[in-house]
Amino acid sequence: MIPGRCRGGPWILLANALLLVLLFALARLVPLLGAGGEAAGGAEGGVWSGDIILVATGLLFLGLGFLIPLHAGLLNVAIHGEFLAGFIVGSLLTRSAVPASAQAGLGLLAGALAGGVVGLIVAWLKRRFAIHEILSGLLLGGALIPVARAFGVAPTATPSLTIPLGSLADRIPWGPALKLHPNFVLAWGILLLSAGILLGFLAAHLLRASVRGFELRAVGSNPLAAVAAGVDVDGVQVLVMSFGGACAGLTGALQLWTNPAIALERWPFPIGFAGLTVALIGAGYFRGAMLAAVLLAVWLSLPAVHHALKDPAWNALIAFLLVTPMFWILPRLFPDQGAPRALWRTRHREPL
């Protein structure tokens, strides 16, 4: 049993699949009720346009940013702060003298590092002062919001991460059928999405087959027993929080080089928390999270949904639909300890 996964995983996956079906059905319902209006006609491009790749990439990395620490028993609520840190550092880089051609790659790297540092701070606060990661994560996220407003820049109108594919898309036989967006994000988008999927599979494999994965699972299931077994629990927690932060920070930086229309801004609640949704809808499984990221990206890219989210009432309804299953999934996430215990547990040492 891998901690972080839900009890009754397949059933929860099925239930979450039904949730996604419901969300898609809702997307069909929106135009019928008039909320989608003209958007239903596809004012912003086809359903299968390339922006799905970037949204899926963002959701996937955010999901991994929450899921990897979750397997070590940590609730990485700092994910929003980590995301913003990546965004801020990326913004600063775009204002620097760094050549434009190098900005994207360096920006993503710097964003990942910044997110990793925020994760590191959260883990250090936990280790040094026993401050729960939820508390420090929320506070850091809140503190970084005004900083992001002050130093952040608007996403570029023309995505520099894209390769114009207009001619190529016309030439390949299946191109027109896919209604590929003119700025189909091929190079970075597909590369990053592939990296994310690869990372997901690799993480799942290492968790099951490697010694470090075994130790990480031990830390997540029972830190006291892990300490007794000679595992450096503090070290593992610092490592996974930094890694989770790096995933979220990379997503934050990625937002700078995407078209505003396709950025994750459309998410109905603070964007960092998309990671929680993806991880939990995936029932704590890496494969589940990958599937959830792609399906949610497809759903978000539906023109009707995109438009409906601008309507506060529909936005609230969709947010409610996305959040409600969490109350069902969370208590099942820490089978050895129960979610309530995980929420107040701050130390892995025996009380003195």
Next chain:
Amino acid sequence: MSESDKEVGLEVRGLTIADGSRWVVQDLNLSIPRGAVHMVLGERDTGKTALLEAWAGRRKPERGTVTVSGRAVVVPQALVPTQLRLFERLLLHRQPRYLGVGIRWKRAREEARALAARFGLEALLLSAVESLRPLERRLLELAAAVGESPAALLLDEPTSDLGPHEARQFLATIRALAKEENIPVIFSGSWPRDAYPEAQGVTILWRGADPVTVSTEECSEAALVERWTGGIGIRRTPSGPHTPGESLLRVDGLVLQGRGRETSLAGLAFEVKAGEVLAIVGAPADGLNLLHDVLLGRRFPEQGSIQFLGKETTRAPRRHRVESGVGFVNPPHTRDQSIGEFSIEENLILGQTTGPPFARRGYLRHDSIRGNAVRTLRDFEIVEAEPQDRFRDLKLGDRQRVIVAREVIRNPVLLIVRSPAQGLSLAAQEYVRRTLILQCERGSGLLWLTEEPEEAMRVADRLAVLAAGRFVWLPVTETLTREMIVDEMSGAAA
């Protein structure tokens, strides 16, 4: 109503209780008079708590009735939040109020002081509950329950964390309380000796058999113990005394301040040799917990040294101690020696994944791990379990067998065990003790920490009683009795 009916404090008629998929009791009939103390005796997971809850009206029975002339109060095994101060705990559920709203603090404090004084806790009114000794905490819970004016008092395993002399004191207190309040007091436990001399009756719960109620007037202590243990009695397990070899562990001048009102360690010194069992008996709050923590590497002593195989290990973390050849077995219910969500085969390799045979180049070797589990389950007679079964689904006895197997297979130079058979079924207790002693006979040193004198007498080559933070060494001879050890623990021998 007849005179005899008036005297009945709790009456049970045709009671049938289910706990999950099994019956706890079926058609139980029982009368407990007012002013009497009654014990519910049973191994772990036999349904003692469920029975007490049913008697208190907290659990709906399948059939039957429970009659109490008022409200029955249950004192659970788990204690209230320990950050409260003692008088706050006493006022937690019952405060005198103005018009049912504002607390009448002056009166409330007076009531709390009176209750505390009745149980000898007056001097501790302002102390935090977490700083109290286990006996004081139990007395506090008792005082809080009495404050609710119960018609019957039900205590769930109140002596489980007490030393035998403390248990004796606690049971004498509840006996006096039952008489003063003229209410029945019922407590559960897994030590048959707790029934004597205070309880008038004992209801024995057996797994898979009907409960039996006996009167302590008709059944002597020795007879009850004999009946309970199935005639195992007290004997050396499994062979005679051992011949000690070279010195493995040497502890000198160990000093450590206790937490709260816990007794400090006042310069302990001892030595464990290869092939011998050194048993240390003591109450948890009399320094046994502290000594265990020091040996585990959870706490470091303020003075003194610990040398293992001639090397200084006083401040070494547990990992280093394990790597240098020390094995640890803790009580079965402790959470730090197994991972419930892991499979049996994974639990069998905890702490052994740094290299061969279970890991190679950073990867687990699943074939070795599976093979190890199959062999272990077969060799240690853990039937009806598969290597990939979840550990938490095993019975408590089998879980402890897995832990003991893991430690023994590593063939440690020194084994430090703490009450390894606590709360297990009698058969599992015997198996665990025998396995550990056999390991000692293979040449390992065995340091055995326990709260239970009988256990120490069964296993020890040398025996020390830890009282008031110091050792009293007792010769292990045929004339050594449980009472002699308990007297040393309580200081009565001095």
